[in-house]
Amino acid sequence: MHHFQSLKVNKVIKETNDSVHISLEIPESLRHEFQFQQGQYLNVRFDMNGEDLRRSYSIVNAPSEGNSELEILVKRMENGVVSSFLNQKLKEGDYIEVLAPQGHFYTNFHPSNQKTYVGLAAGSGISPVLSNLKEALYQEPKSIAFLFFSNKRTQDIIFKKQIDELVHRFEGRLKVVYLLSREKHEENDLFEGRISNDKIDALLNCFTEIPVTEATYFICGPSEMIKKSSEFLKKEKKVPSLQVLYEYYAAPDDEENAEKSEEFKKIPNIESFVTLIIDDDEYSIHLNSKKESILDKALKENLPVPFACKGGVCCTCKAQVMEGEVFMEKNFALTEEEVERGLVLTCQCHPTTNVVMLSYDV
Numbered sequence: 001m002h003h004f005q006s007l008k009v010n011k012v013i014k015e016t017n018d019s020v021h022i023s024l025e026i027p028e029s030l031r032h033e034f035q036f037q038q039g040q041y042l043n044v045r046f047d048m049n050g051e052d053l054r055r056s057y058s059i060v061n062a063p064s065e066g067n068s069e070l071e072i073l074v075k076r077m078e079n080g081v082v083s084s085f086l087n088q089k090l091k092e093g094d095y096i097e098v099l100a101p102q103g104h105f106y107t108n109f110h111p112s113n114q115k116t117y118v119g120l121a122a123g124s125g126i127s128p129v130l131s132n133l134k135e136a137l138y139q140e141p142k143s144i145a146f147l148f149f150s151n152k153r154t155q156d157i158i159f160k161k162q163i164d165e166l167v168h169r170f171e172g173r174l175k176v177v178y179l180l181s182r183e184k185h186e187e188n189d190l191f192e193g194r195i196s197n198d199k200i201d202a203l204l205n206c207f208t209e210i211p212v213t214e215a216t217y218f219i220c221g222p223s224e225m226i227k228k229s230s231e232f233l234k235k236e237k238k239v240p241s242l243q244v245l246y247e248y249y250a251a252p253d254d255e256e257n258a259e260k261s262e263e264f265k266k267i268p269n270i271e272s273f274v275t276l277i278i279d280d281d282e283y284s285i286h287l288n289s290k291k292e293s294i295l296d297k298a299l300k301e302n303l304p305v306p307f308a309c310k311g312g313v314c315c316t317c318k319a320q321v322m323e324g325e326v327f328m329e330k331n332f333a334l335t336e337e338e339v340e341r342g343l344v345l346t347c348q349c350h351p352t353t354n355v356v357m358l359s360y361d362v
């Protein structure tokens with residue numbers, strides 16, 4: 001199902017100087033469609049002066065907190081048309097066009113587990129990390145969690161009140177360290193600065209109750225921080241890959257502006273006939289393998305294809321290859337296992353056979 005639904009804005013709360021916390025009402029009739037997992041995100045659509053703008057925002061709340069509302073945090077971005085609108089103009093009672101929750105930045109919790117979870121978050125990256133840690137604490141009474149959360153100054157700490165309440169509520173099971181990059185800490189400079197590999201190392205050495213190779217890590221923040229810290233945990237700290245979960249909001253800087261890869265240059269220059277299955281309907285497009293992506297061509301032809309970031313990050317445009325072969329330029333969203341199963345991000349796909357069939361109904 002790729003239909004946008006109109007959801008009513010229940011609350012708009014100014015969280016910090018440049019972010020708002022928005023609650024959307026999920027009516028009884030849509031509760032099934034909008035069931036969610038901790039750490040998933042919502043795609044929202046806006047028509048701004050005739051332009052179809054899409055954005056993805058992580059869900060902040062946890063499934064155990066109920067299913068009548070979905071909460072998101074929107075940080076105002078410099079020159080961000082949508083984020084500025086949501087921060088400055090959105091009000092209670094307005095309606096927003098939203099797709100059902102998506103994403104796989106989560107692990108499955110079980111009440112019998114006795115595990116340790118570590119959240120590494122920076123700025124607005126807190127949303128999906130907090131959702132995961134909350135769900136772990138609600139669902140697994142014997143598990144404990146740590147949150148290392150970096151912001152610029154005390155007044156910039158997103159959800160500080162809520163996090164402090166959780167520390168109180170889950171006394172002894174949730175430890176939080178607020179790292180501040182532009183404020184001095186009176187007692188310990190370990191709590192100053194950003195999340196870097198050295199900082200993670202120092203924190204893990206300080207909190208000796210964290211079983212480093214057995215813990216599960218949730219990481220979200222700037223792309224470079226995600227890339228470096230996830231590699232550090234896997235390569236230097238020997239944490240198994242399945243225990244290092246992360247969610248990109250944007251492609252890493254070096255990838256975003258990268259030239260076409262050598263692999264892309266090697267794909268055959270062919271004309272291809274591509275069939276797309278979208279909500280049980282079939283559509284056909286013709287395109288050249290070296291020109292625009294399958295998604296871009298489909299959008300040019302006004303087909304109802306799902307998309308948001310167009311950068312290989314959000315996973316909204318994913319489809320299953322049913323016939324033929326494609327080349328995927330970038331992928332920051334699908335797991336290795338999903339790629340092996342034949343899932344692809346159509347915003348990054350170019351056909352490499354004359355006939356291709358993709359299904360968005362996955």
Ligand code: FES
Nearest residue numbers: 308310314315347
């Ligand atoms: S539209 Fe976001 S990954 Fe393709």
